[in-house]
Amino acid sequence: MSQNADTFLLLTILTLVTILLIFGMKYFAAARQAQQRLAHEGAYQELADKAAVAQTAGAATLAKLEQDVKEMKTKLAGIEKVLHEVE
Structure with a gap:
């Protein structure tokens, strides 16, 4: 019984860590896109100026x-x- 509880706990922890990693990667990607968008907007503003x-x-x-x-x-x-007057 103890072995099943340990396995269940391990699987639960791994599942939660996986979920946290997925959300972390999504947040990092969104932050990176926002950073790149700001850089492009700065370049467009410079070009417009x-x-x-x-x-x-x-x-x-x-x-x-x-x-x-x-x-x-x-x-x-x-x-x-002047030319008309001369003629």
Whole structure:
């Protein structure tokens, strides 16, 4: 009878340890995934910041180009006016 009780106790302990190991592994995996997700979100935030800076620089360059084109149109209109007067 004593041998059956010892076997039952051993099996119960092993079962509980197995259950604890399974939950421990699940918790560790979830924590690891959260850690990796945070790292990826940081990288995406950095990329978004760089894109915003590049977009701002592109808008400034575009505004400068528009101003240059307007100046060229004005100068070209003046040249055309002079050419029409010469003819």
